[in-house]
Amino acid sequence: MYKGGSSMNISIDVKENEKLVEVKVSGEIDAYTAPKLRENLFPLAEKEGVQMVVNLSDVSYMDSTGLGVFVGVFKNVRANNGEFKIIGLSDRLKRLFEITGLADIIDINTQIEGGVQ
Amino acid sequence: MENQSCVKIINEWDIVAARQLGRNVAKDLGFGTVDQARITTAISELARNIYLYAGQGQVCIEKIYDGGKAGLQILAADSGPGISDLRQVMEDGYSTSGGLGAGLPGVKRLMDEFVIDSEPGKGTDIKATKWLR
Amino acid sequence: MDFREIIADKYRDILVNYLKDQSEQSLYSSQKFSRKSIEHMISPEEIISIHKQLIVDLFPDMQPEIAHSFDILLEVMVGYGFALREHQNLKHIQQELRSEMEIAANVQKTLLGTSIPNIDCLDIGAISVPAKHMNGDYHHFVQDENNSVSIAIADVIGKGLPAALCMSMIKYAMDSLPENRMNPKDVLENLNRVVEQNVDLTMFITMFYGIYDTEKHVFSYASAGHEPCLFYNAESAEFTELPAKGLLLGIEKKTKYRQYERTVDVGDMIILMSDGVTECRTEDGFIERESLLELIKKFIHLDAQDIVTSVYKELEKMQDLQLRDDFTLIIFKRKV
Numbered sequence: 001m002y003k004g005g006s007s008m009n010i011s012i013d014v015k016e017n018e019k020l021v022e023v024k025v026s027g028e029i030d031a032y033t034a035p036k037l038r039e040n041l042f043p044l045a046e047k048e049g050v051q052m053v054v055n056l057s058d059v060s061y062m063d064s065t066g067l068g069v070f071v072g073v074f075k076n077v078r079a080n081n082g083e084f085k086i087i088g089l090s091d092r093l094k095r096l097f098e099i100t101g102l103a104d105i106i107d108i109n110t111q112i113e114g115g116v117q
Numbered sequence: 118m119e120n121q122s123c124v125k126i127i128n129e130w131d132i133v134a135a136r137q138l139g140r141n142v143a144k145d146l147g148f149g150t151v152d153q154a155r156i157t158t159a160i161s162e163l164a165r166n167i168y169l170y171a172g173q174g175q176v177c178i179e180k181i182y183d184g185g186k187a188g189l190q191i192l193a194a195d196s197g198p199g200i201s202d203l204r205q206v207m208e209d210g211y212s213t214s215g216g217l218g219a220g221l222p223g224v225k226r227l228m229d230e231f232v233i234d235s236e237p238g239k240g241t242d243i244k245a246t247k248w249l250r
Numbered sequence: 251m252d253f254r255e256i257i258a259d260k261y262r263d264i265l266v267n268y269l270k271d272q273s274e275q276s277l278y279s280s281q282k283f284s285r286k287s288i289e290h291m292i293s294p295e296e297i298i299s300i301h302k303q304l305i306v307d308l309f310p311d312m313q314p315e316i317a318h319s320f321d322i323l324l325e326v327m328v329g330y331g332f333a334l335r336e337h338q339n340l341k342h343i344q345q346e347l348r349s350e351m352e353i354a355a356n357v358q359k360t361l362l363g364t365s366i367p368n369i370d371c372l373d374i375g376a377i378s379v380p381a382k383h384m385n386g387d388y389h390h391f392v393q394d395e396n397n398s399v400s401i402a403i404a405d406v407i408g409k410g411l412p413a414a415l416c417m418s419m420i421k422y423a424m425d426s427l428p429e430n431r432m433n434p435k436d437v438l439e440n441l442n443r444v445v446e447q448n449v450d451l452t453m454f455i456t457m458f459y460g461i462y463d464t465e466k467h468v469f470s471y472a473s474a475g476h477e478p479c480l481f482y483n484a485e486s487a488e489f490t491e492l493p494a495k496g497l498l499l500g501i502e503k504k505t506k507y508r509q510y511e512r513t514v515d516v517g518d519m520i521i522l523m524s525d526g527v528t529e530c531r532t533e534d535g536f537i538e539r540e541s542l543l544e545l546i547k548k549f550i551h552l553d554a555q556d557i558v559t560s561v562y563k564e565l566e567k568m569q570d571l572q573l574r575d576d577f578t579l580i581i582f583k584r585k586v
Contacts, residue, residue, distance in 0.1 A: 038452065063575070064407045064525065071501060072452035100456065100475035101497030150324060151299045158328045209339045222339070223332045 009033070012040045019082075020051050026058035029066030038069045045076035045084075052077055053110075057088025067096060074106055085110050123177040124164075126195075132164040135176040139191065142178045146187055146249055155227040156189060156247055162220045163193040163243060171197025171241065181246065188248040191228075196240040203235060257292060258300045265304055291338070293331035298324040351383040351411075358384055358414055362421055366555075367393035371464055373585050374399075375554030377562050378524075378578040386413025387524045387576040388420055394431055397464045402437070403578060404457040404499075405476065405524040412453075413576075419448055420455065434459040434472035435509040438496065442474065442507075445500040455499040458522060462582060467514045469582075472507045474499045477525045482546075484517025489543050492520070514584045519554075521546065524578040554581040 010027035021044050029037060044052060052073070056062070070086065077084040085107045089097065097103040122142075124135040139160040143153045160176060167174040174195025181190045200206050209222050221243075225231040228245040235241040264283055268276035287297065302320035305312070362385070366374050378387050386406040393399050404420055406413040423444040427437065437459045445455055458479060460471035471479070475498035478491040496507045514520065542561070549560045558579045565577070 064405075068407045068452040068454060071454055071498075072450075075451050075501075099478060100454075101495060102475070102501075104495075104497065105501070149299070150302070150321070151295050154295055154324050154328045158325075158332065209336050209343065220332075223336060226335050226339075227332070 010036060012037060014040065014044065016044075019047070019049055020053075021047070022053050022055070024055045024058070028060055029062040029069070031063065031065045034065040034069050037066065038072065041069065041073045042076065045073045045082070046080060047082070048080050050077055050080060050082035052082060053085045053087060055088045056086060056093060057090075059090075059093065062093055062096065067100065067102070070106070071102070074102075083107075087111070120181070121177050121179040121192075123175050125173070125175045126164050126167040127173050129168060132161060132168060135160050135164045135178075138176075139178050139189070142180060143189055146180060146189055148189070148247070148249060152247065156191075159224045159227045159245055159247075160191055162224050163191060163245070166220070167193060167195045167197070171195035173197075174240070183248075186248050188229075188246050190244065190246045193243045193245075194240065199237040199239055199241055200233075200235040201237045203233060207233070253290070254292075254296070257287060257290075258303075261297070261300050262304055265301070266308075269308075288334075291335075293334060294327040295324050295331050298327050354411070354414070355380075355383045355385075358418070361418060362388060362390070364390045367391050367399050369393065369397065369399060369464060371467075371584060371586050372399065372462065373554040373583040374581065375556070375558040375583075376578075376580040377558040378576070379562065380576045382410045384411055384414035385576050386410070386417060387578040388417045389522075389578055389580060390421075390424060396431075398431065398461055399464065399582075400431075400459070400461045401522065401580065401582070402457065402459050403476070403522050403524065403580060404455055405576070405578070406455050407453055416449065416453060416455065419444070420457075431461070433509060434461060434470055435507040438472050438474050438499070438507040439505065442499045442505050443503065446503050449500045454501060456525070457499055458494070460520070460522075462514070462520075467584060469512045469514055469520055470509060471512075472496060472509045474505075474507065477523055479523070480519075480521040480543075480546075481512060482519035482521065482550075484515065484519075489521075489546075514582075516584050516586060518584050520582040522578075522580040522582075524576060554583045557581055 010025065010029065010033040013024040013026075015022040015024075023041065023044070025037065027033065041052075041054075044050065054070070054073075074084050086097075087108070087110050089108055094103070094108065097106065097108050102108075122138055124131055124138055126132065126135065136157045140153055140157050143156045148156065160178075164176050167176070172195070174193065174197065177192040177194075179190045179192065181188050206221050207225070221233070224243075224245060228247045230244075230246040232244045233241065234243075260283060264276055264279045267273075268280070298320060302317060302324070305320070306317050366376055374391075376389060376391075378385060378389055380386070388402070388404040388406075390402045391399060402424060404417070406416045406420075420441065423441050427440060432440075438457060441457065449455075455474070456476040457474045458471065458476040459473075460469055460479075462469050471492065471494065473479075473494035473496045475496060476494070478494060481490050481492050482488070483490070492510070492512060494508075494510055497505045512520075542565075545561045545564050546557060548564075549557045552560065558581055561579060562577065
């Protein structure tokens, strides 16, 4: 049964190779899991010239708190002259980025390399 | 002071020694079994705090008299890292975080009087008293 | 008699009865006894001590080891008593916080209070319900001297106290805008500057601002990343999304907003909402936009206020009465 929110199901997998940082998030991003995401991503975003790619293809749900974390990461990356991309958005999540106008300032349209289109 | 005896807290066995001392004095003063258990639990908590977080210190037990009433006073002193936010460690719920000062609100409730004095870098002094009813 | 003696006496009666007959009745009495003793802050170790004393009195010839065994039980229970008292104190603190929140919620209600304008040609309905005590949704009506009605609807990320604090900022920023009527795009550009300077990195606000011209029956609006509003065309009985593009408030200092217009005919409706409306979740998944449209259709024959209230009640039922996010729904319906 669904019990008022506390899912806590999230896993964050980070691969770092010099400036390239690849992050794969799986699970649900909501008010309960967003702080964990923030803790993991913020330090990575502080690196000068970082090129961050976040893969959300295994994220089943994200609310506005999650969107807020990505907004914060984006602002940090930009402040450090880096690049920020989000890949693997489901149609539902894509809609969230489009409604909020974020699709115009964050790159969400790069295809996953070697993935199925 | 002839009414005071102390136990140095260096390892875990010293916690038992401090408890034993406290229990003997409590029994001697005429505290019932429930209060004896509460006093020893308070001593345990204070001694454990010293053992785990302050490294070393001592626990002294003293019989005190005020007018017609008698009581038992625990003095726990260490020269550990000290506590910077006393208000916070005296809040319930803080104890769950572990660390120095854990369980102090509980000790305060087990006893009748509780005074804490701490200076970061210097150490902590705690005085807790239970009166014989 | 001392209260503790009364308790001890009561316990003695229960114990003696049970030793005699082992009846369910005695066990039931002990359950009632425990409720009473918790209420009076009698700790577990005190009960053990009473028990031990009684057993020693009742069976003076018993093996001394049995009496000693209660010392262990008593010592163990001191720890439980320790936890119980902490729990009771935390409960007390929680009650304090709750009443503080209730007061804050009332302050907010007064602060954000808005009344639905009374205009001959329009039927307006509005509902806004917070998920927790405090509302992170904001809506505000203004009726100007030319009989135009402006509506602002905003949603702060997250909910509860942080969202509500941020909402107060929007309220003051709105109040400090120039008195004369402003274009929706200018309102958003103004607010964006205020928000951008005053929020945390991960905080943002969505906002929709519109003005209904009651003479020309034109609705002008602009959106800052807000949940798209719906338009109901009475003639074709169809719903469409009102096109609107625009970035969230608080992201970039110099964001420009685009303004849109829509002519409104008799019977047409403009439906504004916060994302709590479309983010509603049930046990089987999300409530899709389609089901929201179904609900609005179901009540479409009603007055605007009755539509929004009925839709809210149905959604509440579908979510098992648990609101996941703040919820705001506003309907403008042209009467004549």
